Amino acid sequence: MQLCTPTLTLDLDAFDRNVARMARTIARGGKHWRPHVKSIRSPALARRLLAAGARGVTCATLDEAKVMVEGGVDDVLVASQVVQALEIQQLLDLNRRARVMVAVDSLAQGLLLARYARHAGLAVPVLIEVEVGLGRAGVTPGPAVVDLARRLAHEGGLHFEGLMAWEGHATRVAAGGARRQAIADAVGLLTESARLCAAASVPPGTVSCGGTGTFETTSTLDGVTEIQAGGGVFGDLRCREDFGIDLEAALGLRASVISRPTPTRIVCNAGWKSLAVHPKPPRPSGLEGVAGMAHAASHLTIDLAGALVRPDIGDCIDLEVGYADATVFLHREIVGLRDLQAEERFTLPDTRPPPAR
Incomplete structure (x- = not known):
């Protein structure tokens, strides 16, 4: 899939x-x-x-x-x-x-x-x-x-x-x-x-x-x-860090690296239109040396403390969701993974009120 x-x-x-x-x-x-x-x-x-x-x-x-x-x-x-x-x-x-x-x-x-x-x-x-x-x-x-x-x-x-x-x-x-x-x-x-x-x-x-x-x-x-x-x-x-609840990270966002302008900068296609920043920002998963992140509408810029060759342009990067309530409604589906393989798609219906007539 x-x-x-x-x-x-x-x-x-x-x-x-x-x-x-x-x-x-x-x-x-x-x-x-x-x-x-x-x-x-x-x-x-x-x-x-x-x-x-x-x-x-x-x-x-x-x-x-x-x-x-x-x-x-x-x-x-x-x-x-x-x-x-x-x-x-x-x-x-x-x-x-x-x-x-x-x-x-x-x-x-x-x-x-x-x-x-x-x-x-x-x-x-x-x-x-x-x-x-x-x-x-x-x-x-x-x-x-x-x-x-x-x-x-x-x-x-x-x-x-x-x-x-x-x-x-x-x-x-x-x-x-x-x-x-x-x-x-x-x-x-x-x-x-x-x-x-x-x-x-x-x-x-x-x-x-x-x-x-x-x-x-x-x-x-x-x-x-x-x-x-x-x-x-x-x-x-x-829920895990602010509330201190012993649960596992299950929901994530998979993005693609679209630019590597310098060895210490990664730009991916995961802006705040797809990943909420408030009240808890997201975090790259498995990426060491993150010095800072800048969020824009369609871009997430990750600055690194030291140079890295990977991930490169076209590679995928996974991010842990900061706050699910403010992120899930931005999407129309969730892809269920098992052993890192896509297994099932869960449709997210549009629950916005109907337009006025």
Whole structure:
């Protein structure tokens, strides 16, 4: 199978080991696994996670959810608010084919969903998003969560499933005991809200949280029922180095050397249109003496501390992906490799919203 560069590659053996490790860690904590697929994107790869024990997937957008449902995934959480009329109609359509839950963080949003759902003769499953310190969306923990749960649980057109949160701010705390405590403190706001809901006779069946940077801790916390960590299966530099997670590098980008203007400079066709620089830059794999890198739209310039003859013009160079979430969406396929040979192509559907009419 010939590769045209730049192209995303996936070491299937490393990927399978990462999947098995994450599944094992989450199961050992007695939690269900609902991996986030905002970086995975491919329904075929998502189905591999389901085969490894995941009970469904998490998506960031409704368009991602549509791709997953059309790809055969029948249990989906959209971990964001859906408020536009066209999107609500799409959510209802998806719920005719699969179980597609959605996050709610206000009564106004809940009543809007309920009105459309009643008109369609459906009950949309919803989770209340709780704000546990990230500073984004979500209901204030405690009584406000209970009040909203009471209203949603008795509103026709909705089915109250439980609570969710994302404690991502805790990943910015230095690794070690302080980070683990920050994660526990944030998730404690979620689980205490769940306890209060249960005491008020609106028990949440699902209490969902945890990402790649936190799943090793959230998997051990009482009161949590499912973990959303997903992107770690790719083992990018951010999860391994910034989050300190013991996973293998599986996702890479293969590029071609297009210029060697000096013995200490390599220019390849892997600019930021194919490989994200923020929040974690990529790194050449197996190339010694890298002194610096300069990123442009379609070019990556690598400066070396000393002269090298190889790689030469036309040779391939592999780069470790810095952050999968910001890289995978730039591509339309991932080529799966086994023993360095191309084995399978994974199509990455376009999940951008359709153009306005």
